[in-house]
Amino acid sequence: MNTEAIWTFITTQGVDFGLKVIGALIAWGIGRWLIGLAQRLVGKALERGKRMDPTLSNYLVSILGVVLNIVLILAILDMFGIRTTSFAVLLAGAGLAIGTAWGGLLTHFAAGVFLQVLRPYRVGDFVTVGGVTGTVRELGLFGTTLISPDNTVVTVGNNKVLSETIQNFSTLQWRRVDVTAKIANGVDVGDAIQRLKAAVSEIPNVSKEQPADVEILQFTPEGPLLAVRPYTHTDHYWQVYFDTHKAIVKTFGAAGYPPPETPLVQRHLTPPPIKPA
CATH class of the missing domain: 3.30.70.100 (Alpha-Beta Plaits)
Structure with a gap:
């Protein structure tokens, strides 16, 4: 380990780098608070619109949160001198594994869009999706969140929901x-x-x-x-x-009905014939 090079970096750029890290942490904390505030304000505004379905409003709020978080991450990277173009090149060189993971997320995202259009269920419906039964809590960007009858929160990927049978118990009156x-x-x-x-x-x-x-x-x-x-x-x-x-x-x-009882089956066994001596 080249201790001289490390000491040179600390004495020349350590203070500047440390200030950037502190600034990034402060920006992340404030940014996350502002994003949460924006989501709550938009959610309340959508709730006041009586014609807006809760399932769609929650979906729009989720999209807003994802977009704002991406903007926040890019802004923090810019503080360290990493430009958007450099960030894109970095992601492109991350390899096939990341691309495959994003591909899976995109299939769930696309399935979520179709679920919003088709509307096989809404928030509050009691359904069976992806082999899980429960009450719909949220139809998110990538998954549907259910509360099971035993009060457990379960999230099912939207692509799994769309590719399997959807059973809605709340659509009909009875x-x-x-x-x-x-x-x-x-x-x-x-x-x-x-x-x-x-x-x-x-x-x-x-x-x-x-x-x-x-x-x-x-x-x-x-x-x-x-x-x-x-x-x-x-x-x-x-x-x-x-x-x-x-x-x-x-x-x-x-x-006064008697309880059902299994009838007894009696078997009469005929003894074998006795052979004469």
């Missing part, structure tokens, strides 16, 4: 809740169906416009298996799901 109930052999099926229909219709948030379906789903050795299918909005799905199970237990208990 969502069907699938529950099953088994009755014992010998129970009057028609009576059980009428009792369940009456009980399910009294559950809070069950649709009055779309009557619940209660029908025989299949026959089992223990007795008929009934399909109990009320309809509700997706926001009340789990409440109706659990309340339907409670209604089944309460209804069958009040009616």
Whole structure:
């Protein structure tokens, strides 16, 4: 190590370089604060426009943040004498790995643009995208952020979202809740169906416009298996799901139905014939 060259650099340019570093850190801190302020102001302005969809407004705010951050980085590099053209040459020489990474980001960005145009879901919708189920929190530049039912934040790349099946549970007014109930052999099926229909219709948030379906789903050795299918909005799905199970237990208990039991199969074994001595 050439200590003389290092000492010469410190004595001649060290102070100037140190001041540039301090100035860059101050500029970065102030710039990031200003960018956050600009994003908040633009976001509030877009929220005041009642015709602006929250999904689109969040997307525009994200684009603004990316652009301003790029401008800030270029300004800080300029403080060190690295011009924009030199910065572009530096990126161009970084190699194939960086180019491939940017290519992947661009596919997610392009997919995000298509998602904004097609609008298969909006902020607040309950969806399944990229194999993940949750409520849409944000449709960003490169990924869609969801809050899963177990209160976990999950981000799925936009290209993965667009290339796989998108299931939106919030688009239609009603969502069907699938529950099953088994009755014992010998129970009057028609009576059980009428009792369940009456009980399910009294559950809070069950649709009055779309009557619940209660029908025989299949026959089992223990007795008929009934399909109990009320309809509700997706926001009340789990409440109706659990309340339907409670209604089944309460209804069958009040009616005095016996529990389904597996019939016993008796096998009579014939002893082998005794051979004469």
